Amino acid sequence: MPIRIDKYISDSLNVSRKQARILIAKGRVFVNEKVIFDNGINIEDSLDSIIVDGQKINYQKYYYFLLNKPAGYISAKTDAHTPTIIDLFVGYERAQLFPVGRLDKDTTGTIIITNNGLLTHRLINPKFNVEKEYAVTVNFPLKESLIDYFSQGFSINDEFITKPAKLMIIDDFHARVVVTEGKYHQVKRMFKHFGYEVLALERVRFAFLSANNLAPGTFRNLTSDEINQLFRIVNL
Numbered sequence: 577m578p579i580r581i582d583k584y585i586s587d588s589l590n591v592s593r594k595q596a597r598i599l600i601a602k603g604r605v606f607v608n609e610k611v612i613f614d615n616g617i618n619i620e621d622s623l624d625s626i627i628v629d630g631q632k633i634n635y636q637k638y639y640y641f642l643l644n645k646p647a648g649y650i651s652a653k654t655d656a657h658t659p660t661i662i663d664l665f666v667g668y669e670r671a672q673l674f675p676v677g678r679l680d681k682d683t684t685g686t687i688i689i690t691n692n693g694l695l696t697h698r699l700i701n702p703k704f705n706v707e708k709e710y711a712v713t714v715n716f717p718l719k720e721s722l723i724d725y726f727s728q729g730f731s732i733n734d735e736f737i738t739k740p741a742k743l744m745i746i747d748d749f750h751a752r753v754v755v756t757e758g759k760y761h762q763v764k765r766m767f768k769h770f771g772y773e774v775l776a777l778e779r780v781r782f783a784f785l786s787a788n789n790l791a792p793g794t795f796r797n798l799t800s801d802e803i804n805q806l807f808r809i810v811n812l
Contacts, residue, residue, distance in 0.1 A: 578618035579635070581607065584626060588633045590670050604629050639671050640803050641689040643795040644787035645779075651678035651687065664793055665689065676700060676782070677708075677758050685710075685779035686787040688806075689795065698810035699783070702739060702757040706809060709754045709781035710763050714772040717748040722770060726753065732765050741766070752780070783809055 585596035585605065597615045599605055605612055606627040607619060619626065621635040645651070645661055652660045653674050658681070662673055676688040677700045690696060699706050726743035742754040753763060764774045780786055783806065790796060798806075 578620060580615070581605070581612065581617050581619050581626075582615040584619060584621070584635055585628060585633070586670070587637050588626075588635050589628065590668060592670060599628060638692045639668065639673060639690060640692070640798040640806075641665070641673070641795045642785055642787050642790070642798055642802075643687050643689050644790040644792050645679050645684055645687050646792035647682050647684050650681050651675045661687065661689070664795065679779060680761060680764070680777070683777045683779065684792065686782045686785060687779065688782060688785065688798075695806065695810065695812060698812065699806065700758055701810075704810045705756040706783050707754050707756055707781070708758065708779060709752060711776075711778045711780050712751045712753055712763065712767065712774055713776035714749055714751070714767060715775055716772065718745050718751055718772075719770075720745065725770070726766070730769065732759075732769055738762070738766060 582593050582596040582600065585591070585599060586593045589596070600613060600615045603611050603613065606625075607617070608625050609627075626633050626635075643661060643664065648659065649661045649664070650658050653662050654660060661675055665671075665673055672691050673689050674691065674696070676690060676696045679685065679687055688699070698704055723743045723745065726738075726741045729738045729740050731737050736759060738759075739755070739757050741756075744752040746752065753766070755762065759765070763777060767774050780788060785798075785802065787795075
């Protein structure tokens with residue numbers, strides 16, 4: 577598919593279109609080994625070779641990252657008063673990244689960051705049954721009867737009925753819970769319904785992905801295999 581050379585450079589190098597045009601005007605861009613000065617030409621990503629400052633570049637429209645969210649950050653693009661998880665992505669400001677779903681300010685762990693809106697919509701749509709697993713710490717001993725309640729689903733404040741969830745009790749105060757939806761404060765509200773206060777909450781897995789091997793506040797690119805697997809999960 578044809579694409580203007582200035583947009584190609586802008587998307588690939590994560591710079592503004594104006595900065596891309598400056599690179600072209602200064603003769604720092606080569607198309608098929610020939611220097612160009614026209615920022616309005618169209619190129620074919622699959623056919624043409626683009627070199628900027630001696631380095632071959634590849635077109636990248638979409639970005640996919642796995643982040644280990646630290647406490648104290650909110651899951652939003654911008655906020656006037658509180659740091660957001662997008663603030664951690666220094667150098668990617670022009671990529672227009674956003675989180676796939678939300679984690680509370682004090683909730684930590686695995687979250688996907690991308691700029692692919694269609695993939696995001698499907699990953700958080702309950703009808704696709706994408707699993708999210710959480711490690712939960714509560715304030716008093718857990719009862720075995722909770723396992724059945726979670727597996728059947730129950731009404732929360734007459735607002736909604738939870739989809740069946742899997743609860744695994746680790747010990748008196750610790751559990752794992754797997755849900756396939758993401759209502760507001762859902763995991764905390766599920767435990768609160770039975771009189772528990774969640775003292776700590778960490779998402780340890782989103783689908784098949786886990787950020788446990790990343791330090792809090794750090795991220796990595798998803799591999800092409802991981803991206804393709806996410807697409808397959810939601811039929812894209």
